[in-house]
Amino acid sequence: MSAAALLCAGALAVPGTALADDAEPGPGPEQITNGDFATGTSAPWWWTPNASAAVSDGRLCVEVPAGTANAWDVIVGQNDVPIIAGESYELSYTARSTVPLTVQTRVQEAVEPYTTVLATADPVGAEDTRVTRTFTASVDQPAASVQLQIGGGERATTFCLDDVSLRGGAEPPVYVPDTGSPVRVNQVGYLPHGPKSGTVVTDAEAPLTWTVRAEDGSTAATGTTVPRGEDPSSRRRVHTFDFGDLTTAGDGYTVEVDGEVSEPFSIRGDLYDSLRSDALAYFYHNRSGIEIDADLVGEQYARPAGHIGVAPNKGDTDVPCRPGVCDYRLDVSGGWYDAGDHGKYVVNGGISVAQLMATYERTLTAPDAESAELGDGALRVPERDNGVPDILDEARWEMDFLIRMQVPAGEPLAGMVHHKMHDAEWTGLPMKPHLDPQQRELHPPSTAATLNLAATAAQCARLYAPFDADFADRCLRAAETAWDAAQRHPDVLADPNDGIGGGAYNDDDVSDEFYWAAAELFTTTGKDTYRQAVLSSGLHGDADAVFPAGGGISWGSTAGLGVLTLATVPNALTANQLAGVRAVVTEGADRYAAQSREQAYGLPYAPRGEDYVWGSNSQVLNNMVVLATAHDLTGDAAYQDAVLRGADYLLGRNPLNQSYVTGYGERDSHNQHHRFWAHQNDPSLPNPAPGSLAGGPNLTAIASGDPVAAEKLGGCAPAMCYVDDIGSWATNEITINWNAPLAFIASYLDDAGEGGQTAAARTCQVTYSSHPWNSGSTVTVRVENTGSDPVSPWALTWLLPGEQRLSHTWSAEFDQHGRTVSARPLSWNRTLAPGAAVDFGFNTSAAGSSPEPGAFKLNGRACSAG
Ligand code: 9MR
Numbered sequence: 009m010s011a012a013a014l015l016c017a018g019a020l021a022v023p024g025t026a027l028a029d030d031a032e033p034g035p036g037p038e039q040i041t042n043g044d045f046a047t048g049t050s051a052p053w054w055w056t057p058n059a060s061a062a063v064s065d066g067r068l069c070v071e072v073p074a075g076t077a078n079a080w081d082v083i084v085g086q087n088d089v090p091i092i093a094g095e096s097y098e099l100s101y102t103a104r105s106t107v108p109l110t111v112q113t114r115v116q117e118a119v120e121p122y123t124t125v126l127a128t129a130d131p132v133g134a135e136d137t138r139v140t141r142t143f144t145a146s147v148d149q150p151a152a153s154v155q156l157q158i159g160g161g162e163r164a165t166t167f168c169l170d171d172v173s174l175r176g177g178a179e180p181p182v183y184v185p186d187t188g189s190p191v192r193v194n195q196v197g198y199l200p201h202g203p204k205s206g207t208v209v210t211d212a213e214a215p216l217t218w219t220v221r222a223e224d225g226s227t228a229a230t231g232t233t234v235p236r237g238e239d240p241s242s243r244r245r246v247h248t249f250d251f252g253d254l255t256t257a258g259d260g261y262t263v264e265v266d267g268e269v270s271e272p273f274s275i276r277g278d279l280y281d282s283l284r285s286d287a288l289a290y291f292y293h294n295r296s297g298i299e300i301d302a303d304l305v306g307e308q309y310a311r312p313a314g315h316i317g318v319a320p321n322k323g324d325t326d327v328p329c330r331p332g333v334c335d336y337r338l339d340v341s342g343g344w345y346d347a348g349d350h351g352k353y354v355v356n357g358g359i360s361v362a363q364l365m366a367t368y369e370r371t372l373t374a375p376d377a378e379s380a381e382l383g384d385g386a387l388r389v390p391e392r393d394n395g396v397p398d399i400l401d402e403a404r405w406e407m408d409f410l411i412r413m414q415v416p417a418g419e420p421l422a423g424m425v426h427h428k429m430h431d432a433e434w435t436g437l438p439m440k441p442h443l444d445p446q447q448r449e450l451h452p453p454s455t456a457a458t459l460n461l462a463a464t465a466a467q468c469a470r471l472y473a474p475f476d477a478d479f480a481d482r483c484l485r486a487a488e489t490a491w492d493a494a495q496r497h498p499d500v501l502a503d504p505n506d507g508i509g510g511g512a513y514n515d516d517d518v519s520d521e522f523y524w525a526a527a528e529l530f531t532t533t534g535k536d537t538y539r540q541a542v543l544s545s546g547l548h549g550d551a552d553a554v555f556p557a558g559g560g561i562s563w564g565s566t567a568g569l570g571v572l573t574l575a576t577v578p579n580a581l582t583a584n585q586l587a588g589v590r591a592v593v594t595e596g597a598d599r600y601a602a603q604s605r606e607q608a609y610g611l612p613y614a615p616r617g618e619d620y621v622w623g624s625n626s627q628v629l630n631n632m633v634v635l636a637t638a639h640d641l642t643g644d645a646a647y648q649d650a651v652l653r654g655a656d657y658l659l660g661r662n663p664l665n666q667s668y669v670t671g672y673g674e675r676d677s678h679n680q681h682h683r684f685w686a687h688q689n690d691p692s693l694p695n696p697a698p699g700s701l702a703g704g705p706n707l708t709a710i711a712s713g714d715p716v717a718a719e720k721l722g723g724c725a726p727a728m729c730y731v732d733d734i735g736s737w738a739t740n741e742i743t744i745n746w747n748a749p750l751a752f753i754a755s756y757l758d759d760a761g762e763g764g765q766t767a768a769a770r771t772c773q774v775t776y777s778s779h780p781w782n783s784g785s786t787v788t789v790r791v792e793n794t795g796s797d798p799v800s801p802w803a804l805t806w807l808l809p810g811e812q813r814l815s816h817t818w819s820a821e822f823d824q825h826g827r828t829v830s831a832r833p834l835s836w837n838r839t840l841a842p843g844a845a846v847d848f849g850f851n852t853s854a855a856g857s858s859p860e861p862g863a864f865k866l867n868g869r870a871c872s873a874g
Contacts, residue, residue, distance in 0.1 A: 036097070036176035039089050040154065043101075043172035047713035048507060050434070052735070055084040056159075062433055062508055067170040072105075074164040079112040081159030084167070087118050089174060091125055091149040097176035099154065100140040103132045107165035112157035113141060115174070117149055125149060132167070145177075183720035185728065188665045188675060191265050192609070195660035195673030196283075197274035199761045200255045202652045204275075206661055207609050208233060208265045209244050216266050218249040223260030223272075229253065233265060239608040240618050241727035242663030246608045271660060271674040280655075280757040283672060284381060286699025287751040289388045291364065291402050293697050294744065296352065296409075296441065297324065297341040304388040308694040311684060314350065314441025315448065316341060321441075323448035324352075327429055330449045336419060338450060340429050343409025347743035348437075348681040350444050351430030351510035354413050355502075356563045356745045358460030361406040363633070363748035365467050366572065367755050368399045371865070372807055372828065373576045374640035377759050380868035396475045404479070406744075407468050410461050411486045415453055415493075423493030424453035425461045427502045430510030437734065438686035438693055446509065454502045455494050459521035462490040463569070466528035470577075474828055484532065491525055491538075498522075513563065520554075520567035523547045527570030534580040542574070549588050555596025555634055557603070558615035559627035563745050568596070568630075572637050578807050590641055597638030600631040601650040609662050609727070610653035618726035622712075622738060625668050625704030628654055629749035636756040648760060655757060658701075663727045669750070671698025677732045681741040688734040700742045701750045705730040709738035716740075771795025772866040774804070775874030776858045784815070784852045789831070790874065791866060792845035799867055800839035802846070805830040806864045812852040820848035840866075 041052055045063045053068055055061045059082050061070040072082050091097070099115060108131065115126035126143040154174060158167050190209035198204040210216065215232040222228045233247035249265065256275065263270040293300060293309060302310035317325040324341045343352045344360070371379035379397065380386065387398035394401065413426045431446035465487035473480040504514040515521075526541035547553050547567045554560055554567045561568035574581065574589045581589065600612035607614060612635060613628040621627055632654040639647035653661075660667045660675065667673025670680070678695045679688040685696040705727050709717035716736035721729050730739040775790040791804050806829055814824050820831040833839075837846050864871040 037179045039097075039174040039177060039180070040086060040172050041715045041718050042713050045170060047711070048505075049713035051713060051737075052088070052715035053084060053086050054436070056082050058082060059084070060433060064508075067168045069166055069168040070158070072109075072158055072161065072165045072167050074162060076159035076161070079110075079157040079160045080155075083155050083157050083159070084169060085153050085155035086172075087153045088151045089115070089154050090177065090180070091115065091145045091147075091152040092177050093145050093148045095177040096142065096144045097126075097174055098140060098142045099126060099174045100138065101156070101172040102136050102138050102170045103156070103167065104134060104136050105132050105158070105165045105167045106134060107161060107163045108133045109158060109161050109165060109167070111139070112155075113139065114155040114157060115143070115149075115152055116155065118151060118153035123147060123149070125152065136170075180719065183731075185664055185731070187663070189268050189270055191263050191268050191270035192661045192663075192665055193263055193270045193273050194656035195271045195273055195667045195675065197259075197261075197276060197279050198656075199279060199652065199757075200257055200275055200277055202252075202760070203250070203649045204252045204254060205248055205250045205610060205653065205656070206263055206270065207239075208247050208249065208268070209242075209663075210247055210266060211245050212247070212266065216247060218251070218263055218265045220251050220254055221262050221264060222258060228256065228261065236608040239663070241607070241609065241725065243725040244663065248608055248610075271665070277761040278758075279761055280754050281761075283669070283699060283754040284751070284758040285387055286671065286697070287669075287701075287747055287754045288364075288367075288382075288399060288402065288699075289697065290699055290742075290747040290751075291344055291360075291405070291744065292389055294344045295405055296343050296345055296350070298390070298405075301390060304390065305697070309697055311440055312442040314345070314444065316442075318442065320443060320445035322446065324429065327448045327450055330451055333450065333452050334415075334419065336416065338412060338416075338426075340409065340412045340426075340450070342412070343406050344744050345441065346511070348683055348737060348741050349430070349510060350435070350439075350441055350683065351428060352409065353428040353430070353511065353513050354410060354425055354457035354460050355427065355454075355513050355515065356743065357406050357410055358457075358464050359561075359563045359566060359569065360744040360748040361403050361410065362464050362467060362569055363745075363752050364399060364403040364406075365464070365471055366569075367752045368397060368403070369467070369471060369573075369577060370640065370752070370755070371868070372805075373578075374759075375643075375870060376640070377755075378869060379865055381758065382755065383868055400471060400475065403468075404472070407464065407483065410464060411482065413450075413457070414461060414486060414490065421453050421493070421497065421500075423458070423489040424455075424497060424500070425457040425490060426450045427452060427454040427457045428510060428513060433509045435683065437681070437683050438690050439683040441684065449509075451506060451510075452503075453497075453500060455498055455500045455518045456502065456515050456521050458490045458494045458497070459518060459525040460566075462487045462494060462525035463521070463528040463566070465490065466525070466532045467573070470532040474823065474830070487525075487529060487532075491529060494522070494525070515564045519545065520547060520565055524566040524570035527574050531573055531577050531579040539580070542570075543585070549592060551592045551595035551599075554592060555599065557599060558619070559613055559621070559631050560596060560634065561630040561749075562621075562623075562627065568634065572633070575641060576637060593634060593641060594638050597635045597647050597650075600635050601646055604650040604653045609657050611657035611662075612650045612654045620704070620706045620726050620729065622706045622708055623703040623741075623743070623746050624706050625658060625701055626743075626746035626749055628658060628704075629701075629746070629753055632753050633749050636753060651753065651756065652760075655753070663725065664705075664730060666730070666732070668702045668704055670696045670700040670702075677702035677740065679732045679734045679740065681734050681737040686734060696742060699747070699750070699754075701746045702730070702732065703739060703741050703743070703746060706739060709736065712738045714738035770870060770872045771797075772799075772864075772869065772871035773874045774806075774864040774866075774871045776864075778858050780855055781851060783854065784812070785855050786849065786851050788847065788849040790845050790847045791840070791864075791871065792874065793840045793842050793866075794872075796842050798839050798841050801833050802838075802840040802866060803830055803832050804864060804866050804871075806859050808859060812854045815851045815853055817850040818848060819846070822850060
């Protein structure tokens with residue numbers, strides 16, 4: 009604040025006003041939230057819709073229109089301020105107005121009859137004016153409204169406000185979360201063959217007896233707890249218990265400890281079946297530029313297309329840059345909305361689409377991964393039955409948008425990618441996407457965004473090649489153009505202060521984005537430039553840097569995405585180099601598995617000082633992605649156990665007894681911050697759709713200006729800094745980059761359960777024999793149906809381990825796209841009956857080893873090796 013001229017209105021009586029008195033309040037507690045606008049945000053302040061307002065230079069400045077009739081026609085205010093009868097208060101603020109005016113200062117009921125406890129008229133000049141008023145409240149107003157009424161002027165003016173304070177009254181009540189039963193379990197349940205542990209909050213020193221009861225009340229298992237002392241994440245004393253020996257499938261189990269009973273849960277193999285598709289449906293729900301179809305999502309979630317250039321929307325089909333950034337306009341329609349807001353950010357879109365594509369790519373490389381449940385017709389997308397796996401249809405919606413964000417040839421910074429596009433000003437809640445009236449703007453290109461396109465478009469090129477060669481080519485061109493542009497402009501950073509109307513997503517270290525992009529481009533093309541970029545990166549081989557204790561993969565730390573690709577997708581690294589990359593994965597996974605074993609709530613995430621980050625649940629999930637990949641690579645059950653314990657944490661085994669996924673568990677998050685799924689604000693709107701992940705506890709929420717966190721979470725223990733309230737945008741938002749690892753992990757977990765392919769459940773067997781022949785080899789393949797159902801028509805797909813090309817082929821139709829090969833029947837061997845086998849073969853241009861057995865998929869399902 010610049011204190012130019014301070015006019016102290018003090019307790020002076022102003023003619024024609026009432027209710028100010030000369031009471032002398034003590035310092036008293038502060039009742040105003042975000043009175044200094046220091047964080048750059050305006051919440052929870054509101055203003056009348058005929059005005060616009062924004063925080064700049066640490067003040068809230070309101071554009072007051074000309075020609076309104078009454079003071080109350082333009083108001084800036086804050087609601088839900090508790091006022092207690094008989095208590096004395098001091099209200100003060102600093103304001104200035106380009107056209108001097110008289111503020112009608114009010115503390116009153118927010119609704120009729122608008123009873124006032126303070127009503128004064130306070131002149132405010134063109135220089136800073138300090139207004140101070142004291143009063144004694146005549147009545148209780150548990151949710152009063154503090155209002156500065158500034159309408160009624162003939163001329164428009166800019167009214168700026170700062171340092172608002174209302175001191176006095178009672179200390180705000182201490183918020184005590186309802187944590188329900190002290191016995192904490194995964195409220196969805198446990199896989200029959202997986203670990204089964206829980207946590208109980210208790211001050212008991214000695215072990216306690218735990219009893220698992222079946223739905224009919226009978227005892228299913230019993231044992232004693234292990235005292236674990238004080239858990240630092242909750243600052244409460246806890247014991248843990250383990251009932252892993254109980255493998256009988258069933259629903260309605262509970263655990264009782266010391267007379268306290270847990271939420272109910274199941275033991276089932278198909279536990280994660282619906283979570284896989286719900287977590288993925290999140291992306292369709294949040295598509296921009298397309299109607300959300302009731303036939304796919306149900307009436308309550310249907311909505312018109314957002315941002316297709318139909319009023320009141322102003323885009324996204326013809327979007328200008330912010331002033332001074334560029335003089336062209338782009339069609340940047342499509343893509344997914346980032347989160348509760350309607351912004352579209354390349355760095356966040358990048359990691360999200362990469363993880364969706366990785367969810368699919370895992371089905372090509374991991375022995376136990378199924379592709380059928382991600383395939384054509386399996387998911388809720390409008391592109392069903394187009395011959396392309398549905399998960400790739402979903403990812404393409406975002407890929408197309410990311411490519412549109414690239415600076416066109418011939419323009420300055422051609423080939424770079426705009427960091428983001430979003431509303432010029434923040435909109436309020438609720439707000440359906442098609443009703444957003446704000447101007448959409450492109451923000452400057454950045455190296456980070458450019459490398460996000462390089463990485464994801466390179467991944468796109470290899471995955472879409474079998475389905476749409478033109479699109480795959482377009483992706484590869486976009487990727488290589490972006491890479492070249494990033495080489496020319498390696499340090500164009502996003503502005504950390506560019507956070508009005510959308511998030512800043514600033515990142516001052518892009519070495520990890522370079523590594524990720526190089527890894528993807530190398531995997532797709534095998535080119536030496538990218539190999540050199542991978543091998544010469546300071547991050548290459550450094551597990552401590554890529555997968556540190558606090559958690560490695562996030563929108564701002566993307567090297568791990570490159571490592572996981574290099575470790576799992578066939579590429580041209582030497583065997584030694586590949587072993588080195590895989591060791592980085594297992595080293596990271598060992599660290600997260602150890603954290604999971606050591607912590608009383610079992611989560612594979614232990615940031616230093618218990619400093620949970622914004623979106624901590626996604627950090628837990630991203631560590632689970634590393635663990636899941638280590639399990640896919642090694643088959644070591646310790647990694648899978650840690651993934652499963654991570655799922656337990658997210659679904660209820662935690663200090664708040666909270667399932668952070670909507671629709672899953674008895675105590676699920678369902679009031680996440682979202683402009684359409686805003687049921688808490690408007691009962692005619694839906695709650696978030698099932699499968700939506702809340703960001704989760706974080707200590708930064710209070711300082712960030714989140715009004716609910718500021719009010720309720722002061723002094724919270726790290727893993728308890730969360731509240732399921734739509735206003736808590738720093739702890740309870742939902743975003744694409746948090747649901748993307750949820751989708752990856754739900755898919756992994758479904759595969760790990762009965763829904764997936766255990767070796768014993770496989771229904772096909774492949775014998776693959778490769779014999780050297782001249783400079784190449786001759787390969788014969790036998791695939792046998794070991795199941796009880798006929799497969800017709802059959803299709804076998806697999807990944808070649810090296811750079812071989814198929815030449816002469818026989819007894820099947822072959823198709824090769826890069827390393828992906830598929831074999832389909834000829835007219836005479838269309839059906840593969842139970843117990844029957846088909847034989848076919850081919851010659852290859854280069855010698856090569858045999859693919860790993862799990863790489864073979866018969867109609868999307870993994871086969872055993874013969
Ligand atoms: O997820 C982002 C988190 O890592 C940052 O710390 C935070 C503050 O910059 O912003 C988060 O992202 C938000 C974005 O800025 C706007 N859309 C909603 C995102 C999730 O809260």
